[in-house]
Amino acid sequence: MGTAEKPPAKPPAKPAAKAPAKAAPKKKVEDLPEKVHVWPYLVRLEFLCAIIVSVLLTVWSITIDAPLEEAANPTKTPNPSKAPWYFLGLQDILVYFDPWFAGVVAPVLIIVGLMLIPYLDVNPKGNGYYTYTERKLAIWVYSFGFLVLWIALIIMGVFLRGPGWNLFMPWQYWDPHKVVALTNVDLPYALGVRTYDMAMLVGGVVVLGYFAVGTAVYFFMERKALKTVGFLRMFLKVQLYLIMIGIVIKIALRLGFNIKYIWVTPWFNV
Known part of the structure; x- marks a missing residue:
């Protein structure tokens, strides 16, 4: 008798492939809290x-140990007599401005300007994260005020101001007997004005005209933002800008053209 043929064995079934694990759903930006x-x-x-x-x-x-010097000698005055390094910027401004401005107005403007930043800058972009694109003007203004009006003046006072508070280049010897003959004149005198009343008038026109023209130009350039920012905020902002730039202009006039004052009055000098 013939034997019945067995059907061919089925190949072993392959294990079912595991389903890929689903990634945890990302949290939508809308779900994040707006305030913390x-x-x-x-x-x-x-x-x-x-x-x-x-x-x-x-x-x-x-x-x-702190680098303390010896006790003060009343018979020997140091030359130059410098303030601590963190105040040398203000001491150097005394070369270009009267004490009422360098010692009172400038520090007050620095403090008040820093206090007003949160109230003058109403741009909501950039809050909570660092960005240059959304904060170009703010970053440039702060960098200008910090690096030019503070750090640069400190560096100048520490490394470039020598005996007699004269300017010395890094490669020059600090000669205590150096005498620099400088003839500083007021701006109206340099423009040919010789009478006192006329000089006071010309200086006032230059200073007040600088602020008036600068304010008008800034308002014209930022006229679209005036509705959102507001008149008072924009006015205070441009005044702080103009004062910052004006300090640099006054320093440049003194170093480059020996201009002592721009506006001379019986009550104050600028």
Whole structure:
């Protein structure tokens, strides 16, 4: 008898492929909170940073001796007599401005200007993240004020001001007997004005005209933003800009053309 043929064995079934794990759904930007409470999130980080910085400064002050000089000698006056490095910028401004401006008005403008930044800058873009595209003007203005009107003057006072508060290049010897013959004149005198009343009038026209023209030009350039920013904010902003630029102009006039004052009056000099 013939035997029945067995059907061919089926090949072993392959294990079913595992379904790819689904990635966790990304959180939509709309789901993120628009505001985060200052307490405890920000205050906690600031407190930790303050503790770390305090510990570092404490260890640093204990391990390193401060470079103190010898006791003051009343019979020997240092030449030049310099303020601490962080005040040398203001001391150098005394060369170009009267003490009422360099010692009072300039520091007050610096402090008030920094305090007004959050109220004058109403641009909502750039809050919470760093961006240059959305903050070009703000970054350039701050960099100009910090680097030019503060750091540059400190560097000049530390490294370039020598005996007699004269300017010395880095490669020049600090000669204590150096005498520089400078004939500083007021701007109206340099323009040919010889009478006192006329000089006061010309100086006033130059200074007030600078602020008037600068304000008008800025308002014309930013006329589209006037509705959103507001007149008062824009006016205060442009005045701070013009004062910053005016300080640099006055320094350039003194160093380049020996101009002492632009506006001379019986009450104040600018």
